[in-house]
Amino acid sequence: MTSWLLRNARLFDGVDGNLRTGAWSVLVDGGRLAWIGPDEAAPNADVVRDAAGRTVMPGLINAHVHLANDGAADLAAQVRDDSTTTAALRASANALISLRAGITTVKDCGASDNVVIDLGRAIDAGVVPGPHVVAAGRVITMTGGHGYFMGVEADGVDAVRAAVRGELKRGAKFIKAMATGGVLTSGVKPTQTALLREELAVIVEEAHHAGRRVSTHAIGREGIENAILAGVDTIEHGFHLDEELFALAIERGTFLVPTLSAVGGIVTEGEAGGTPAWIVDKAGTEMERSRTMFRAAVQAGMHIAAGTDSGTPFNPHDGLVDELIEMVQIGLTPTRALLSATRDGAVNADVLDVTGTLEVGKSADLLVVDGDPTADITALKSIMFVAKGGELYRDELPERELVGAHTTGAHA
């Protein structure tokens, strides 16, 4: 495999949140980060690329996606109408869209059958291109509860225990459980309590026994409280979090994935876009609440991982940068926003040993951004170069190949 050197860039390695100015180089060999340091000390490489005036940073992590869905107006209808084959093809296409947008890792929070677990395996085997996929498999939900059409319906501690064990057997990398109702499922209110605290506690027990983390969809206050007290690792959406629950979550290390994009697109595109009126109504009710909650969460110091809920209505798989921009508009600093989609996203997805920061030995998942995203988050709109595992998926740097002082040419 060809080694290559990116040189002359500012470095945001995601380790401590600092931007290293001046000229830095990153050597990639065998798909891994082989050396990182000041430009003048850079080793030789087969190919050298100049990134002067630009910033090199870790590939982005989207902590909440649904790869099998593409942002169609009615997600539940798409899940019901798609065959397993169609869903798999859709998921594969969405994986490539994510990767080309600079998203080198995704956490898939629910799909029917084994579609996204199998896609992750196919990507790892080099069958199709895509980001690292950390997939939950099917969601675990109460009978008739949120997402039942892409889930395992289970009631009572014995049934949810069996459901967790079943998803782990099928290859789930984490468990997704529904603590409340949601926007996209007919007949349930987003704020209603769903799986009970004792059911959630058993789900956490079983997942943690297997070394897997638990994400809970949780919008209403009582469901969020049940989830935190049951010991879940991350709250998805969390729109009705309040000061008391922030304190509880921080004490227990529980993450928040705020998914601001999830309600935004539905409210903006509305019924005119073909989304059923009952969904638009529910999204409208939660929209303002989601922004107010997020502002307070930032001030409280919650652990935040960035996630979009891509695949839900009008919520595309290349939309993570827009989510980060909105997070900054509401009050997160650009540096914290970057960390929420790199290092902290990797902690949330339990992949920090592989990716999420630029450190020697990790997978060469990196971006080159025109400008300085720690000063202006909208610089992420100008991603010029995307590598995952050392393979290039976007390359708009000016010189294709530069043979210079740092190139031996011996392996070219």
Ligand SMILES: [Zn+2]
């Ligand atoms: Zn979701």
